[in-house]
Amino acid sequence: MKFRLEVTDKLSKARAGEIETDHGTIKTPIFMPVGTAGSVKAVHQRELREDINAQIILGNTYHLYLRPGLNTLEQAGGLHKFNGWDRPILTDSGGYQVYSLTEVRKIKEEGVTFRSHIDGSKHLFTPEAAIDIQRTIGADIMMAFDECTPYPCEYNYARKSMEMTHRWLKRCCERFDTTEAKYGYSQTLFPIVQGSVYKDLRMKSAEVIASFGREGNAIGGLSVGEPAEEMYAMTELVCNILPHDRPRYLMGVGTPVNILENIALGVDMFDCVMPTRNARNGMLFTRNGIINIRNEKWKNDFSPIDPESDLFSDLQYSKAYLRHLVTAKEILGAQIASIHNLHFYLWLVTQAREKIISGEFYEWKNKMIKQLSQRL
Amino acid sequence: MKFRLEVTDKLSKARAGEIETDHGTIKTPIFMPVGTAGSVKAVHQRELREDINAQIILGNTYHLYLRPGLNTLEQAGGLHKFNGWDRPILTDSGGYQVYSLTEVRKIKEEGVTFRSHIDGSKHLFTPEAAIDIQRTIGADIMMAFDECTPYPCEYNYARKSMEMTHRWLKRCCERFDTTEAKYGYSQTLFPIVQGSVYKDLRMKSAEVIASFGREGNAIGGLSVGEPAEEMYAMTELVCNILPHDRPRYLMGVGTPVNILENIALGVDMFDCVMPTRNARNGMLFTRNGIINIRNEKWKNDFSPIDPESDLFSDLQYSKAYLRHLVTAKEILGAQIASIHNLHFYLWLVTQAREKIISGEFYEWKNKMIKQLSQRL
Numbered sequence: 001m002k003f004r005l006e007v008t009d010k011l012s013k014a015r016a017g018e019i020e021t022d023h024g025t026i027k028t029p030i031f032m033p034v035g036t037a038g039s040v041k042a043v044h045q046r047e048l049r050e051d052i053n054a055q056i057i058l059g060n061t062y063h064l065y066l067r068p069g070l071n072t073l074e075q076a077g078g079l080h081k082f083n084g085w086d087r088p089i090l091t092d093s094g095g096y097q098v099y100s101l102t103e104v105r106k107i108k109e110e111g112v113t114f115r116s117h118i119d120g121s122k123h124l125f126t127p128e129a130a131i132d133i134q135r136t137i138g139a140d141i142m143m144a145f146d147e148c149t150p151y152p153c154e155y156n157y158a159r160k161s162m163e164m165t166h167r168w169l170k171r172c173c174e175r176f177d178t179t180e181a182k183y184g185y186s187q188t189l190f191p192i193v194q195g196s197v198y199k200d201l202r203m204k205s206a207e208v209i210a211s212f213g214r215e216g217n218a219i220g221g222l223s224v225g226e227p228a229e230e231m232y233a234m235t236e237l238v239c240n241i242l243p244h245d246r247p248r249y250l251m252g253v254g255t256p257v258n259i260l261e262n263i264a265l266g267v268d269m270f271d272c273v274m275p276t277r278n279a280r281n282g283m284l285f286t287r288n289g290i291i292n293i294r295n296e297k298w299k300n301d302f303s304p305i306d307p308e309s310d311l312f313s314d315l316q317y318s319k320a321y322l323r324h325l326v327t328a329k330e331i332l333g334a335q336i337a338s339i340h341n342l343h344f345y346l347w348l349v350t351q352a353r354e355k356i357i358s359g360e361f362y363e364w365k366n367k368m369i370k371q372l373s374q375r376l
Numbered sequence: 377m378k379f380r381l382e383v384t385d386k387l388s389k390a391r392a393g394e395i396e397t398d399h400g401t402i403k404t405p406i407f408m409p410v411g412t413a414g415s416v417k418a419v420h421q422r423e424l425r426e427d428i429n430a431q432i433i434l435g436n437t438y439h440l441y442l443r444p445g446l447n448t449l450e451q452a453g454g455l456h457k458f459n460g461w462d463r464p465i466l467t468d469s470g471g472y473q474v475y476s477l478t479e480v481r482k483i484k485e486e487g488v489t490f491r492s493h494i495d496g497s498k499h500l501f502t503p504e505a506a507i508d509i510q511r512t513i514g515a516d517i518m519m520a521f522d523e524c525t526p527y528p529c530e531y532n533y534a535r536k537s538m539e540m541t542h543r544w545l546k547r548c549c550e551r552f553d554t555t556e557a558k559y560g561y562s563q564t565l566f567p568i569v570q571g572s573v574y575k576d577l578r579m580k581s582a583e584v585i586a587s588f589g590r591e592g593n594a595i596g597g598l599s600v601g602e603p604a605e606e607m608y609a610m611t612e613l614v615c616n617i618l619p620h621d622r623p624r625y626l627m628g629v630g631t632p633v634n635i636l637e638n639i640a641l642g643v644d645m646f647d648c649v650m651p652t653r654n655a656r657n658g659m660l661f662t663r664n665g666i667i668n669i670r671n672e673k674w675k676n677d678f679s680p681i682d683p684e685s686d687l688f689s690d691l692q693y694s695k696a697y698l699r700h701l702v703t704a705k706e707i708l709g710a711q712i713a714s715i716h717n718l719h720f721y722l723w724l725v726t727q728a729r730e731k732i733i734s735g736e737f738y739e740w741k742n743k744m745i746k747q748l749s750q751r752l
């Protein structure tokens with residue numbers, strides 16, 4: 001993986017760059033649609049590629065490990081071959097889902113034991129296993145195995161957890177550096193900064209993570225319930241420490257406003273289930289604000305879903321029709337709303353990139369932030 | 377509406393023809409995907425048009441009347457404008473869903489009172505109301521309001537019900553002939569032959585229906601649980617009586633084999649929820665037989681879903697991937713399986729049409745029928 005930093009904004013820390021992988025180039029800042037179990041919910045791969053031009057998608061190690069399982073993924077020749085997505089893929093390490101989805105779990109120095117949310121079967125994830133699994137999935141960008149602390153989190157717990165995450169990182173790197181990619185293209189490993197909302201811990205963690213000298217770095221443990229201002233404060237601190245010449249990935253963030261604010265702080269990569277999950281409940285993000293399509297006010301609004309968009313479905317279908325589909329729980333409603341939100345998120349980061357390059361980012365961001373939080 | 381009978385097969389009663397409507401031409405025999413509530417479940421209108429070349433789709437009066445409701449449909453300018461489908465639409469009369477979906481219902485000479493399956497509200501459908509509602513929906517082809525008898529059905533009940541259906545037809549025609557289309561394009565009304573599985577009733581009903589001299593005719597009350605042989609016997613009887621120069625529509629039929637056998641008996645139009653409903657449960661129809669994609673045997677089968685197909689998704693995705701999606705209840709699984717089955721049904725009727733025109737239909741049909749019923 002290669003990262004080329006193209007432009008840094010003068011009025012903020014925003015950056016435009018390019019990540020080169022064996023599956024193609026990613027222009028940053030970028031948003032990565034989440035394809036939990038190898039599918040971005042309700043969106044065809046053809047639509048991801050041709051209609052919304054997704055440059056990289058995410059897969060969740062926890063879900064893929066349980067289903068379809070490593071045997072199938074390996075026989076397929078990796079996730080790209082399995083799901084027919086030939087552009088880059090990033091996988092998380094599985095930790096986050098273990099903490100949020102499973103009920104019986106035990107975190108020890110060795111790793112985490114948990115029971116599958118599907119069939120109750122018992123499993124152990126260790127740093128080494130997380131690397132091995134991601135080797136088998138075949139992600140272009142793999143993530144280190146960490147503990148994502150909840151919010152709020154006691155200082156002492158956050159500190160001890162962070163220290164364990166650092167020890168786990170060492171084990172991840174050792175495993176990564178002594179194993180090979182399985183399918184003939186390169187993989188890289190990003191470590192993750194933790195430390196909850198404690199400044200000294202975040203700074204310490206950022207220094208440790210930076211010292212590993214990996215090709216890219218991530219910030220985890222944010223967007224877990226803390227106020228946005230705390231998130232921004234942590235991102236700012238961490239971005240000032242993480243190396244400039246490597247991409248920075250803020251995990252699980254967030255709303256369109258969160259994304260713009262964090263771009264301004266120097267983040268290059270984002271992922272979040274919000275555009276697809278909220279879509280399925282009828283929430284649409286637009287450049288003029290948020291639409292709850294279930295609202296009675298859209299019942300007889302026959303204007304296109306988004307007249308300013310260039311997406312086929314935004315222009316072909318009306319708000320009234322989408323409202324009807326979502327109300328009637330028609331699958332097409334989830335399809336239309338999901339592709340709309342992803343298209344919007346990708347439009348937003350593409351615009352941000354253009355504005356960074358043209359030197360207008362700061363002003364544009366401040367204008368957009370006012371619009372984006374409106375309720376339509 | 378105009379129907380042009382192009383070719384009649386020499387070894388069977390199969391026909392190739394063309395139905396001309398103000399929303400375009402339909403080449404028969406044809407299968408009509410069911411768009412219950414104004415959406416063919418899990419399939420974008422763009423896919424219906426460009427990927428599977430659906431020539432006409434169905435809407436269900438009962439569902440559309442309840443949701444989005446007539447006010448919205450009228451303000452939209454009819455269903456075509458509402459859902460963005462600019463090719464022909466056929467609507468049923470609402471009767472079938474009233475009988476099958478609602479619990480509290482009362483069938484009287486005047487019409488049928490029922491409670492909505494959505495909110496329990498009370499409604500009355502009469503022959504006149506069914507016409508008025510379909511005028512508002514704006515279907516190109518409207519259906520008469522009938523009673524669809526269940527199977528099995530006592531002779532006396534079937535006879536009385538059929539006679540009432542005939543009286544209702546008179547009321548439907550009177551209403552239709554004294555009202556105007558609302559949106560500037562023509563609509564037509566098809567009457568429906570009933571009579572359960574009783575030969576004398578079916579013949580009587582076909583004669584009565586033919587005597588109304590409408591532009592097309594339908595056969596109802598079949599595919600409700602009777603053996604296929606009884607269905608074919610009824611279709612054959614009825615097709616011998618219905619006029620040759622008008623299209624014949626067999627409602628709610630059926631499996632691929634049912635469709636080929638009924639084409640051979642002189643039917644021109646079909647609709648059925650089977651391709652989409654069964655798709656959502658993982659059943660795929662192919663030219664070589666039926667696939668239950670949930671079956672363990674497909675777990676590591678990385679061959680394309682249908683290598684003989686020209687559909688993007690049949691070629692892009694593997695059986696193993698689709699199996700994974702259906703097992704994991706991913707929406708994309710429903711999308712892929714639904715578009716596959718519809719594409720296959722439309723391929724089948726298009727092939728039938730070509731074979732009728734080239735004079736090879738009979739032999740081809742007998743060969744196909746053996747293949748289609750295999751379990752793969």
